[in-house]
Amino acid sequence: MVFAAPNEALARAREVLATGCSPLHASVAHQVIGIWQRDFGDLRIALHHLRRARDLAARADSAEREADVLGTLGVALVHAGRTRQGLAAFDRGVARGTGHTRARVRYRRAYVWWVLGHHREALEDVRRAIPVLRQADDVIWTARALTLRATVHLALGAVERADADFTAAEALWETTGQEHDKADAVESRGLAAFRSGDVPAALRLLDEAEERYAKLGTPTFMLNIRRCEVLMAAGLAPEALAEADAAIAVLDGMGGQSTRKAELLLAAARAARLAGDPHTAIARAAVAVRLFAGQRRTWWETHARLVLIEARVAAGRCSGRLVADAAAVAERLASFGAPAAPEASLLAGRIALALGWTADAERHLAVAARSRHSGPPLARMTGWAAQALRARAAGSARGVLEACRRGLDVLDDHRMTLGASELRARATEQGAELAALAQRASVAGGGPRRLLVWSERWRATVLSAPPTRPPADPALLSGLTAFREIAARAEAARWEGRPIPALEREQRRLEREVRSRTLHIRGDAPGDGHRFDVARLLARLGGTLLVELAVLDGRVQVLLCGRGRVRRFEGGLLAEAEVEAEHVQAGLRRLAHPGAEGRLPVVEAAGRRLEELLLGPAAACLGPGPVVVVPPARLHRVPWALLPSLRERVVSVSPSASSWLRARETEPPRGGGQVLVRGPGLATGGAEVPEVADRYPEARVLEEEDARVPRVLRELDGAALAHIAAHGTFRADSPMFSSLRMADGPLIVHDFERLDRSPYRIILSSCDTARLASVGADELLGLVTALLPLGTAGVVASSAPVNDAAVVPLMLALHKGLGAGLSLAEALRDARAALPGDALHQATGWAFTAFGAA
Structure with a gap:
């Protein structure tokens, strides 16, 4: 019962002890309390009850009862970090x-061997236990043993064997009422x-497993x-770090298992390193090393x-000692059969290369490169990274x-199994090193065309295919509706x-629920194969010049594409450009308010430095044309029309x-009309x-109660032109919840992604609608990028706060140009020129950008 209904089992055990029962029954009751405290409470209390259970079993003169308790006590002692005492209890x-009793003890010892990382010993014990448990028709313990064996197989990289055992165990669990074990099976x-x-x-x-555990009230x-491991693989390392640290705090507060604390510290260290915080990673990993060593x-x-070595290297350390340490770790991991061994060999080779030790580097990289032809995607990428360095x-x-x-092809295949555009974008971070190596090789051994091809190979890849839409998920639609209602009430x-x-708490809960369901969607759309053709681009450009900015070792590389050729120029440092862009943004925020005219020369000077x-x-x-x-991605907020050489031009992004x-x-x-939407709360x-x-006499105008999200989405789907005047909110913490304010609440990025086809042209006339989050290797998440893969050819939006009153004449002039047959970029250029020449209107014009090619 302690795993079927833990809290009820605890209460029943206390009732048994309160009745003055026999030593035999008291031993069972203390064992139950000990198990509950071991797994869900204070380990010190658990050890007290389990020792009491052992002593009572001895008093009852029951060898089988004593053996069973010793198995439970052995697990608790190992979880407390007293490995030698725990193994002695098992013996x-x-x-x-x-x-039958000995088989259960062997199962528990196999579990402990797995906890200790002794996988071969674990397999031996569980191999000997399973036939005895089956012969005794012990369904519950047979299912536990099969689940454990599958978990050990996974640790050794034997996924197919693990699947077979998990399938067999799941069939057994369905015949039982063991709710905690069933949750554990789902987790496995x-x-x-x-x-x-x-x-x-x-x-x-x-x-799903977490929901089941929550119903049982167990940690x-x-x-x-x-x-945490899955979140890191999905590119969500900051979330993994937060989860690990929160769990450590809970574990410390309840006096829980030191073995689990060490594992959580290891997860936190890995997450911190991937999140770009090597010093936190070093601190967490050092404590984990000490705990694991003490636990044997x-x-x-x-x-x-x-x-720990990876974090030290990320913090800038590089020495022969680190090469030796990484090589020793690689050798030991290989002796364990651990899938992480190639990663350690790659690390040793990378450090050796940095030191100029080419012979040592080749030896280690050759070992790591063996993993490129087999195993899960990230392991194969490790192998291809090693091969590239060789x-x-x-x-x-x-x-x-x-x-x-080859390495990026592997990652592309992996990314397209992800249905959520957020996961696709964040997963690209795992290919950043390969992309950088390729760009360096392009500059060193090829011309500007080759650099352009490789710049394109790893730029905005999330836009290569629309996000996967869930078939018809009532729970997701219900969650979106509930989120919208709560957000509107909060506003x-x-x-x-x-x-x-x-x-706000309920809104955050609903956001988590919506996001969680979105991340569960599996990808079903192929990418475009990344067959970027420079000749096709040059032919399509005609008299237009395309300026692609690549970044190589922190410096901007300018690729001018047009008039039949590609030329390369060198710009300044990306970090300096980012700082200058923030200064420009601050200036535009000031100029959005009357009375800030004195800031105009400062903003214009910053524009010259940016150029x-x-x-x-x-x-x-640049010549005279568009x-x-x-x-x-990191320069997405630059107001390009502010740069002197682009100010009078037709410019798009x-x-x-x-x-x-x-x-x-x-x-x-065909047949797409115009949709005009007016949201609530605008100053004008x-x-x-x-x-x-x-x-537009035929336009559908949605305002007041008609401007509700379901109706707006229906009208936007397949429209030729949409104009939305609504408050925009950018969410840096969760860009997929960036929104436009409608009558019934926010219209968010997740809503746009449900469109069959977004409007061919869309104009967003409010603040911050072009703000985007830079994630992954070179990806963007936000309102604009949600529209581009769904059929939108052109967007006009603002990357800065704007003055609502000054926006009105800009928008009227923009639509006048569109009515005359101009493109969005042409109409926006002419609309800026038609505005009054004061600082307020100039800043408003600069804040808006035309995206795309319509």
Whole structure:
């Protein structure tokens, strides 16, 4: 009962002890309390009850009872870090028990061997236990033993064997009422899905297991550890770090298992390193190493040492001692049969290369490169990264590019199994090193065209295919509706000055639920194969010049594409450009308010400095025609119309040259009309909308109660032109919840992703609608990028706060140009020129950008 209904079992055990029962029955009751405290409470209390249970079993003169208790006590002692005492208890338990009881003790010892990282010993014990348990028709313990054996197989990388055992165990669990064990089985299937490379399924199963544990009221530390692993693989390292640290705090507060604390510290260290915080990673990993060593858990200690070395290298350390340490870790991991061994060999080779030790580097990298042909995707990528570094050390640019191509192909295949655009974008971080190696090799061994091809190979890849739409998920739609209602109530309370903590808590809960369901979606759409053709681009450009900004070793590389050729120029440092762009944003925020005219010269001067950093000598070679700018993700907030050489031009922005090509070749929908939306709460009331409506007699105008999200989405689907005047909110903490305010609450990115086809052209006339989050290797998440893969060829939006009153004449002039047959970029250029020449209107014009090619 302690695993079927834990809290009820605890209460019943206390009742038994209160009745003055026999030593035999008291031994069982103390054992139950000990198990409950061991797994769900204070380990010190658990040890007290289990020792009492052992002594009472001896008083009852029951060798079988004593053997059973010794098995439970052995597990608790190992979890408390007293490994030697725990193994001694198992030896006594195996000696005291017989038959069925001994098999249960062997199962528990197999579990402990797994905890300690002694996988071969674990398999031996569980191999001997399973036939006896089956013969005794002990369904529950047979299922536990099969689950454990599957988990050990996973630790050794034997995914198919694990699947077979998990399937057999699950069939047995369905015949029992063991609710905690059933939850554990779901959790284990989540781990198996992850090991086979199915991240969405892993997240779904782990969330389901958490719901089951919550109904039982039991802690979930092992699940926390496993979910951290999956989150890291999904590119969500900061979330993994937060989860691990929160679980450690709970564990410390209840006096829980020190073995689990060490594992959580290891997860936190890995997450901190991946999140770019090497000093936190060093601190967590060092404590984990000490704990694992004290617990005699060599397998785990070695993994913690690997993370510690990785974190030290990330913090800038590089020495022969680190090469030796990484090589020793690699050798030990290989002796364990651990899948992480190639990662350690790659680390040793990378450090050796940095020191110029080419012979040592080749030896270690050759070992790591063996993993490139088999195993899960991330393991194969490790192998291809090692192969690329080998080729670079040998001076073979062709070898580098081939290895990078093969490695990125592996990652592309993996990314397309992810249905959520957020996961696809974040997963690209795992290919950043390969992309950088390829770009360096392109510069060293090829011309500007090759650098352009490789810049495109890893730029805005999330836009290569639409996100996967769930078939018909009532729970997701219900969650979106509930989120919208709560968000609207919170916004209304905020305006009225009423306290809203309860509403905010519920809103965050609903956000987590919606996001969780979205991340569970498995990908079903192929990518575009990344067959980027420079000749096709140049032919399509005609008299337009495309300026692609690549970043190599922190410096901007300017690729001018047009007039039949690609030329390369060198700009300034990316870090300096980012700082200058923030200064410009601050200036535009000030200029959005009357009375800040004195800031105009400062903003214009910052624009000149930005041009020097971003375009350098290329600015003098732009010629007279239209310009398309393709910036790196980290420069998405630059107001390009502010740069002197672009100020009077027709200029548009695209996340990649490939995206521009797709937009250029996108046909307007047949029969698509115009949709004009006016949201609530605007200072001008969306004053441009009635006047714009006069230009489009057939337009559908949605305002007041008609401007509700379901109706707005229906009308937007397949429209030729949409104009939305509504408050925009950018969510840096969760970009997929960036929104436009409608009558019934926020219209968020997740809503847009449910469109069959987004409007061919869309104009967003409010603040911050073009703000995007830079994630992964070079990806963007936000409102604009949600629209581009869904059929939108052009967007006009603002990357800064704007003055609502000054927006009205800009929008009217923009639609006048569209009515005359101009493109969005042409109409926006003319609309800026038509505005009054004061600072307020100039800043408003600069804040808006045309994206795409329509």
